[in-house]
Amino acid sequence: MPDSKMDETKKKKKKTAECCGYPISIFFIVVNEFCERFSYYGMRAVLVLYFRYFLLWDDDLATSIYHAFVALCYLTPILGAIIADSWLGKFKTIIYLSIVYAVGQVVMAVSTIHDITDANRDGTPDNFTLHIALSMLGLVLIALGTGGIKPCVAAFGGDQFQEHQSRQLNTFFSVFYLCINAGSLLSTLITPVLRAQECGIHTQQQCYPLAFGVPAALMVVSLVVFIAGSGMYTKTAPEGNIMGSVCKCIWFALNNRFRHRSDIYPKREHWMDWAEEKYDKLLIAQIKMVLKVLFLYIPLPMFWTLFDQKGSRWTLQATTMTGDFGGFVLQPDQMQTVNPILILTLVPIMDRIIFPLIKKCGLNFSPLKRMTVGMLFAATAFIAAALVQMEIDKTLPNFPSSSESQLKVVNMHSESLIVTVPSQEPLLIGSFESSPDYITFDQQDIRLAFNTTPEINKDLSLIKGSRQTLIIPSEPAEMYLKEDIKSKPKEGKNAVRFVNGWTAYLNITNLESSLQPSETSNYTLVSQGMRKFTLTDGIQSCEFSRKFGFGSSYTFLIPSDLFSTDCESIKEIEDMQPNSVHMALQIPQYFLITTGEVMFSVTGLQFSYSQAPKNMKSVLQAGWLCTNAVGNIIVLIVAELGKLPKQWAEYVLFASLLVAVSIIFSIMAYFYTYIDPAEIEAEILKQQETDPDKKKKKETLEMEEKENEQEIKQTKI
Ligand SMILES: C[C@H](N)C(=O)N1CCC[C@H]1C(=O)O
Numbered sequence: 124m125p126d127s128k129m130d131e132t133k134k135k136k137k138k139t140a141e142c143c144g145y146p147i148s149i150f151f152i153v154v155n156e157f158c159e160r161f162s163y164y165g166m167r168a169v170l171v172l173y174f175r176y177f178l179l180w181d182d183d184l185a186t187s188i189y190h191a192f193v194a195l196c197y198l199t200p201i202l203g204a205i206i207a208d209s210w211l212g213k214f215k216t217i218i219y220l221s222i223v224y225a226v227g228q229v230v231m232a233v234s235t236i237h238d239i240t241d242a243n244r245d246g247t248p249d250n251f252t253l254h255i256a257l258s259m260l261g262l263v264l265i266a267l268g269t270g271g272i273k274p275c276v277a278a279f280g281g282d283q284f285q286e287h288q289s290r291q292l293n294t295f296f297s298v299f300y301l302c303i304n305a306g307s308l309l310s311t312l313i314t315p316v317l318r319a320q321e322c323g324i325h326t327q328q329q330c331y332p333l334a335f336g337v338p339a340a341l342m343v344v345s346l347v348v349f350i351a352g353s354g355m356y357t358k359t360a361p362e363g364n365i366m367g368s369v370c371k372c373i374w375f376a377l378n379n380r381f382r383h384r385s386d387i388y389p390k391r392e393h394w395m396d397w398a399e400e401k402y403d404k405l406l407i408a409q410i411k412m413v414l415k416v417l418f419l420y421i422p423l424p425m426f427w428t429l430f431d432q433k434g435s436r437w438t439l440q441a442t443t444m445t446g447d448f449g450g451f452v453l454q455p456d457q458m459q460t461v462n463p464i465l466i467l468t469l470v471p472i473m474d475r476i477i478f479p480l481i482k483k484c485g486l487n488f489s490p491l492k493r494m495t496v497g498m499l500f501a502a503t504a505f506i507a508a509a510l511v512q513m514e515i516d517k518t519l520p521n522f523p524s525s526s527e528s529q530l531k532v533v534n535m536h537s538e539s540l541i542v543t544v545p546s547q548e549p550l551l552i553g554s555f556e557s558s559p560d561y562i563t564f565d566q567q568d569i570r571l572a573f574n575t576t577p578e579i580n581k582d583l584s585l586i587k588g589s590r591q592t593l594i595i596p597s598e599p600a601e602m603y604l605k606e607d608i609k610s611k612p613k614e615g616k617n618a619v620r621f622v623n624g625w626t627a628y629l630n631i632t633n634l635e636s637s638l639q640p641s642e643t644s645n646y647t648l649v650s651q652g653m654r655k656f657t658l659t660d661g662i663q664s665c666e667f668s669r670k671f672g673f674g675s676s677y678t679f680l681i682p683s684d685l686f687s688t689d690c691e692s693i694k695e696i697e698d699m700q701p702n703s704v705h706m707a708l709q710i711p712q713y714f715l716i717t718t719g720e721v722m723f724s725v726t727g728l729q730f731s732y733s734q735a736p737k738n739m740k741s742v743l744q745a746g747w748l749c750t751n752a753v754g755n756i757i758v759l760i761v762a763e764l765g766k767l768p769k770q771w772a773e774y775v776l777f778a779s780l781l782v783a784v785s786i787i788f789s790i791m792a793y794f795y796t797y798i799d800p801a802e803i804e805a806e807i808l809k810q811q812e813t814d815p816d817k818k819k820k821k822e823t824l825e826m827e828e829k830e831n832e833q834e835i836k837q838t839k840i
Pocket residue numbers: 303304307462463466720724751
């Protein structure tokens with residue numbers, strides 16, 4: 124850095140106002156981060172539901188676009204860092220990209236207003252293309268904004284500290300992380316509640332505009348707060364196209380090394396030293412610092428691969444568990460809020476108690492050691508998840524394999540039936556009852572015999588890998604097969620269906636269409652808690668209530684005396700037991716992964732700042748964030764494509780991979796020497812002032828280049 128610029132920065136730094144040893148300006152930065160993370164996580168909390176239930180995408184498309192968006196949010200930091208370090212400086216970059224971000228959030232919120240295209244006022248948008256186009260535009264702008272400012276905000280916060288505030292600088296990164304998680308926690312709790320409200324101009328629908336509008340408003344607040352602190356910030360000026368110079372310098376070093384590959388040339392300490400002929404020693408030293416750290420980052424995405432499965436695999440695991448905590452009921456996706464809650468408690472405990480205690484014991488718990496231990500904690504979290512999975516597996520129904528088929532028989536006939544089933548004892552099924560459980564067959568084609576008069580023999584062709592129910596109506600000869608669900612219902616909900624034994628059409632609330640006599644409805648999903656169904660034939664009606672747990676499936680048999688018994692004679696057949704393993708069992712795995720996160724992520728943030736040269740602080744923050752993006756991409760590729768037959772085995776596989784990676788990382792870390800970039804930079808600047816060789820080397824190189832050019836010209840002639 125030219126001396127004049129260094130002096131300028133130092134002069135500016137002297138002016139910063141302090142409170143309790145901290146620069147006052149960081150107050151604006153942490154509040155800005157809180158609002159921004161509220162905006163980001165709030166929007167993310169309802170995004171998949173918006174895709175699924177507003178845009179009506181299927182599960183696969185919704186989750187793929189969601190993960191791709193998250194990955195993009197962690198890839199764009201590199202763009203923001205280049206703009207900040209090479210062109211606009213961090214302050215302006217944060218402002219401009221925050222505007223892009225806020226616009227993106229507003230576009231996203233507008234895309235969720237169904238009334239804008241609902242000309243026929245039926246409650247569903249008429250022009251999905253417009254809504255999709257708007258939401259995709261909004262998401263791209265959000266990804267550009269959130270990713271672009273992320274490396275700049277952390278680094279800009281760090282820039283506010285002076286040399287004598289190194290202790291406060293470390294605390295800043297912890298407070299910064301606390302704000303991230305406070306924002307994340309509040310928004311993940313609030314936005315789903317906002318979505319659940321009903322709103323609309325022509326028709327009342329789930330209130331997505333409010334759920335996306337509040338995060339948009341918070342982003343505007345974030346921008347205003349940041350601008351409000353404008354007069355107090357220490358702003359380091361960008362130093363020209365630094366990324367351009369870095370790329371050219373690396374290219375030159377590689378080329379020069381190749382040109383001098385013969386043994387006659389003396390070796391140099393580092394391959395980047397081959398750029399010395401043309402480039403500043405300072406720039407070369409800075410590139411070496413950055414490359415050293417980036418090399419160290421290579422194994423890190425594996426941590427995020429495990430971490431990011433909290434939102435997918437662990438939430439799916441929670442859907443097979445029960446969330447009834449007595450006083451309150453937790454939904455499967457709400458389990459994720461345990462992570463920010465634990466962050467808010469663990470960061471102060473680690474900072475104030477654990478790390479000082481370790482230091483007092485004389486142990487050197489250096490940043491890279493902390494990160495390694497953090498990775499090991501995350502691996503243990505996955506072992507805990509595997510143990511929980513084994514417990515869940517014990518309670519799961521025996522679902523058919525791909526070569527098997529399963530059958531249940533429901534008897535709606537007025538008399539008991541004896542059913543002869545291949546290679547089984549004959550089954551006695553009482554009137555208005557079902558066979559005790561599903562019968563598993565290795566073959567698809569089976570013949571059943573019924574003791575009716577006359578005897579009925581029925582040939583069935585079952586579906587492989589499926590569960591089916593044979594419904595025997597009041598007229599047994601009209602028996603028919605109905606396909607059942609073959610996995611736990613989604614999101615911890617309960618699947619229910621009705622068989623109409625009443626003599627006329629029935630309308631049942633929550634069911635799509637009315638039921639003909641003897642017909643079986645399709646499944647409808649109901650949430651946990653007390654649910655009420657009203658049954659009516661248009662003349663009479665009665666109400667049927669039942670309390671549901673999580674993840675069960677029932678077939679309700681409607682009798683012929685339905686209305687005379689006021690719905691009380693409805694009989695339930697439990698096709699799938701409700702979940703019985705409690706969600707509280709997931710707390711240890713959340714605790715372990717969050718402890719790992721505090722050690723890994725907070726430390727990584729500090730480390731990336733402290734080891735970066737002054738003019739590449741944002742670039743290194745971006746490199747750090749990219750590890751997260753790569754982790755997300757690995758989740759998309761490996762976890763989605765390479766599913767193991769047993770979920771617990773997949774957890775153990777991921778844990779083992781992370782242990783292996785952390786061993787590699789610890790070896791790499793062992794050879795890493797911590798540096799003080801400012802000291803190195805100052806030293807080189809001093810050396811350069813007294814280095815007469817430098818000019819000579821440059822002149823020689825220029826002459827060499829000219830000679831080469833002339834040679835080329837002559838050969839052409
Ligand atoms: C919500 C997480 N606990 C968290 O703080 N983060 C996950 C990825 C990095 C970090 C964030 O910046 O959001």
